[in-house]
Amino acid sequence: MNIFQIVGIAVTGAVFSVMLKGYKPEFxxxxxxxxxxxxxxxxxxxxxxxxxMIREIVDMxxxxxxxxxxxxxxIGVAYITEFSSEICRDAGQGAISAKLEMIGKLFxxxxxxxxxxxxxxxxxxxxNLL
Amino acid sequence: MEVDLIFRVAGIGIxxxxxxxxxxxxxxxEQALLTTIAGLIVVLVIIVNQIGDxxxxxxxxxxx
Numbered sequence: 001m002n003i004f005q006i007v008g009i010a011v012t013g014a015v016f017s018v019m020l021k022g023y024k025p026e027f028x029x030x031x032x033x034x035x036x037x038x039x040x041x042x043x044x045x046x047x048x049x050x051x052x053m054i055r056e057i058v059d060m061x062x063x064x065x066x067x068x069x070x071x072x073x074x075i076g077v078a079y080i081t082e083f084s085s086e087i088c089r090d091a092g093q094g095a096i097s098a099k100l101e102m103i104g105k106l107f108x109x110x111x112x113x114x115x116x117x118x119x120x121x122x123x124x125x126x127x128n129l130l
Numbered sequence: 131m132e133v134d135l136i137f138r139v140a141g142i143g144i145x146x147x148x149x150x151x152x153x154x155x156x157x158x159x160e161q162a163l164l165t166t167i168a169g170l171i172v173v174l175v176i177i178v179n180q181i182g183d184x185x186x187x188x189x190x191x192x193x194x
Contacts, residue, residue: 009133016140020147024166027143030173034139037177037184041131044184048191069193076192080185 009038029091040083070115074108081107131183135176142173 013035021028051072058068081104088097146169153162188194 009136013136016136016143020140020143023147024143024150024169026166026170027139027146027173030139030177031136031143033177034135034180037180038131038133038135041184041187044188044191051191072192073194076188076194079192080188 006039006042010035013038029087032090033087036083036087040079044079067115070111074111077104077107077111080104131180131187135180139173139176142169145169 013031017028017031017035020031055068058065081100085097085100085104088094088100146166149165149169150162153159153165
């Protein structure tokens with residue numbers, strides 16, 4: 001799918017959503033969700049090949065594999081959280097989307113905690129050497 | 131996960147809107163409400179299935 005198809009999908013979805021908002025706001029939200037889902041699905045599937053190439057580069061550079069896979073996990077969590085919080089904001093529920101984003105940040109913090117710990121251990125080790 | 135997902139959901143929305151207007155104009159408010167609820171359920175089922183596929187796709191690519 002090239003960029004024009006993507007733009008076409010997005011614009012048709014927006015037009016349908018606005019059209020339905022006058023009569024049935026619930027269905028306008030559903031059309032918004034469907035369009036958002038299609039775009040995210042395309043973005044995620046197109047991104048897969050990029051990540052494989054990055055993975056090869058990471059292997060060549062000798063950096064530990066688990067850092068890159070953790071980075072991938074964090075990106076995935078960020079994708080999903082942003083997708084669903086925007087849907088809630090689109091439906092007019094600002095409070096719910098703010099809570100969702102906060103939980104997403106907490107989850108990413110939770111995921112990256114071991115890395116932070118190992119980094120601090122390295123620093124402490126370095127400081128003790130002095 | 132194709133483009134016709136949007137058209138399907140929008141089509142159901144339009145049909146339900148028209149039926150609702152039709153029924154409420156002819157004095158049957160209850161049927162109009164039931165039609166709206168039925169339309170909502172149908173679209174919800176479609177959307178939830180598609181969201182499940184999307185989350186599986188994300189899980190598989192980001193190996194969450």
